Amino acid sequence: MTDLLQLLFAGLSQGAVYALIAIGFVAIFTVSGVINLAQGEFAALAGLVAISAAGGGMLLPAAAVLAVSTVAIVAVVMERLVIFPVRGMTTLVSLILTLGVSTGLKALMLLIYGPDAKGLEPLFPGAFDLAGVSIRYQELLILAVAGVVALAVYWFYEKTLAGKSLRACAEQPVAARLVGISLSRASLLSFLIAGCVGAIGGVLASPIYFTGWESGLTLGLKGFVAATLGGLVSVRGAVLGGLLLGVLENLTAGYISTGLRDAVAFFLLIVVLVARPSGIFGRHAEARV
Amino acid sequence: MSLEVRGLHAGYGRLPVLHGIDLDAADGELVAVIGANGAGKTTLLRALSGLLTATAGTVRLGDADVTGLGPERLARAGLAHVPENRLVFPSLSVDDNLVLGGYTRRRGPAAERSRARDRALALFPRLEPRMRQAAGTLSGGEQQMLAIARGLMAQPRVLVLDEPSVGLAPRLVGEIFSALGRLRDGGLTLVVVEQNARAAFAVADRAYVMDRGRVVLEGEPATLMSDPRVTAGFLGGGFAAEVPAPGPAAPRPSAPGDGGRR
Ligand SMILES: Nc1ncnc2c1ncn2[C@@H]1O[C@H](COP(=O)(O)OP(=O)(O)O)[C@@H](O)[C@H]1O
Ligand SMILES: [Mg+2]
Numbered sequence: 001m002t003d004l005l006q007l008l009f010a011g012l013s014q015g016a017v018y019a020l021i022a023i024g025f026v027a028i029f030t031v032s033g034v035i036n037l038a039q040g041e042f043a044a045l046a047g048l049v050a051i052s053a054a055g056g057g058m059l060l061p062a063a064a065v066l067a068v069s070t071v072a073i074v075a076v077v078m079e080r081l082v083i084f085p086v087r088g089m090t091t092l093v094s095l096i097l098t099l100g101v102s103t104g105l106k107a108l109m110l111l112i113y114g115p116d117a118k119g120l121e122p123l124f125p126g127a128f129d130l131a132g133v134s135i136r137y138q139e140l141l142i143l144a145v146a147g148v149v150a151l152a153v154y155w156f157y158e159k160t161l162a163g164k165s166l167r168a169c170a171e172q173p174v175a176a177r178l179v180g181i182s183l184s185r186a187s188l189l190s191f192l193i194a195g196c197v198g199a200i201g202g203v204l205a206s207p208i209y210f211t212g213w214e215s216g217l218t219l220g221l222k223g224f225v226a227a228t229l230g231g232l233v234s235v236r237g238a239v240l241g242g243l244l245l246g247v248l249e250n251l252t253a254g255y256i257s258t259g260l261r262d263a264v265a266f267f268l269l270i271v272v273l274v275a276r277p278s279g280i281f282g283r284h285a286e287a288r289v
Numbered sequence: 290m291s292l293e294v295r296g297l298h299a300g301y302g303r304l305p306v307l308h309g310i311d312l313d314a315a316d317g318e319l320v321a322v323i324g325a326n327g328a329g330k331t332t333l334l335r336a337l338s339g340l341l342t343a344t345a346g347t348v349r350l351g352d353a354d355v356t357g358l359g360p361e362r363l364a365r366a367g368l369a370h371v372p373e374n375r376l377v378f379p380s381l382s383v384d385d386n387l388v389l390g391g392y393t394r395r396r397g398p399a400a401e402r403s404r405a406r407d408r409a410l411a412l413f414p415r416l417e418p419r420m421r422q423a424a425g426t427l428s429g430g431e432q433q434m435l436a437i438a439r440g441l442m443a444q445p446r447v448l449v450l451d452e453p454s455v456g457l458a459p460r461l462v463g464e465i466f467s468a469l470g471r472l473r474d475g476g477l478t479l480v481v482v483e484q485n486a487r488a489a490f491a492v493a494d495r496a497y498v499m500d501r502g503r504v505v506l507e508g509e510p511a512t513l514m515s516d517p518r519v520t521a522g523f524l525g526g527g528f529a530a531e532v533p534a535p536g537p538a539a540p541r542p543s544a545p546g547d548g549g550r551r
Contacts, residue, residue, distance in 0.1 A: 161389075172377070177359075179443065180361045
């Protein structure tokens with residue numbers, strides 16, 4: 001029983017990181033049909049920037065802000081340089097282009113930060129016991145921050161004019177243009193959102209899961225699977241998908257074999273794509289974001 | 290505000306569709322454009338609102354030359370386009386659809402936006418009890434009303450509409466066209482594209498007949514109505530006989546975007 005609770009808790013906090021990365025996939029895909037394979041690199045880069053800034057003596061919160069801002073700029077520049085100039089973007093073309101960016105970012109991280117994976121020192125080190133379950137403060141922090149960010153994103157899409165304009169682009173791009181919404185601005189904004197949430201995920205994860213130049217591959221894949229579980233068009237689905245993936249991975253690692261941990265994502269992906277391509281939490285196909 | 294179109298050519302890629310359209314709508318005039326399926330009516334409206342770039346010709350809004358402007362700029366310049374198939378934002382509430390209709394006015398005074406909204410709802414009171422409902426769950430007639438109301442939220446000077454009667458029961462068609470008549474009486478300039486010539490002619494001040502990308506006839510609706518070339522339906526569609534079938538309007542999901550990238 002304690003084992004189960006321990007695994008569930010670890011799964012939820014890990015899943016919260018996947019959820020943030022998944023939100024990034026959804027934010028971009030709904031607006032422009034682009035699947036951003038550099039989403040995982042956003043997270044890895046943020047982790048590395050935070051680690052190196054903290055290593056240079058910067059206060060942790062300041063290092064986190066620096067990391068998120070850096071990645072936000074990278075995401076926006078990427079959109080203007082690689083996505084925006086392409087006329088008639090299709091999802092397939094977007095895969096090729098963003099794979100290129102992802103590879104470029106990896107190379108850059110390797111050059112700047114070297115080959116070794118490192119961990120950020122946690123903001124609140126240590127752990128405490130609750131009913132036999134050992135809970136790290138950092139895991140609580142991940143859950144709390146991810147929860148706040150997910151709620152903020154949800155609020156943005158539901159309540160603000162800018163958020164509603166992004167949903168309008170996602171649902172009816174032609175009508176969105178006719179009411180005066182610029183698809184180009186919408187695409188830029190979606191990358192900004194994806195950069196920020198991905199970076200927050202990366203900074204939160206780095207004290208526990210370590211970050212290296214290659215970390216983006218796994219993080220990106222997990223985030224993508226989480227987003228796909230939610231149908232790739234829903235923030236709510238992405239969050240639920242991330243949590244589910246995190247929990248299932250930890251249960252598999254705990255009860256079956258640690259070696260199977262990373263296989264869970266692919267297994268889930270195949271099952272969902274075959275059985276329910278619109279995602280397992282999808283209400284109806286039209287409701288986006 | 291007047292609309293003046295001169296020698297407009299437009300098409301899709303290499304395929305030319307419009308071959309030199311001349312069209313005028315005077316300030317406060319309701320102009321109908323009729324023609325069979327495939328005549329180029331939708332293409333004309335897309336070129337007017339900037340969804341398509343004209344390859345030749347000019348479009349003037351009042352005193353301003355707006356040729357070549359994109360839809361965002363044209364919306365701000367005072368032209369609203371109510372597209373074919375309504376294209377409401379399905380998962381957003383009726384209210385949010387209206388809010389987005391006023392997107393170009395977002396930096397203007399809130400009182401002005403709320404007046405525009407009151408006017409739109411006064412024109413289509415059926416929308417009022419449905420404000421919180423997702424637009425995709427409205428009936429076809431209600432979606433058309435919403436699409437028009439959304440267009441009006443931009444406080445346009447010229448409103449162009451693409452086949453507002455399609456798929457609607459005759460009673461609803463009458464309701465919508467009488468609303469368009471009231472907008473004209475309030476001073477708005479309107480261009481209505483229709484296959485349903487009878488409904489359009491009932492309120493239009495003037496009408497154009499299009500065929501294969503050209504204007505082939507122009508005149509008063511009463512004159513055109515008795516023109517043998519219109520009544521005989523030589524334009525391929527036999528549209529003079531096209532009165533919508535009776536029966537309740539079936540709720541229809543909104544169609545996917547036309548001309549979007551997905
Ligand atoms: N997106 C498009 N791409 C290529 N050709 C098109 C497109 N839309 C319409 N057409 C062609 O343009 C011509 C005019 O179509 P349209 O303007 O939709 O006519 P209408 O609205 O009068 O029925 C038709 O021959 C149609 O096949
Ligand atoms: Mg048409």
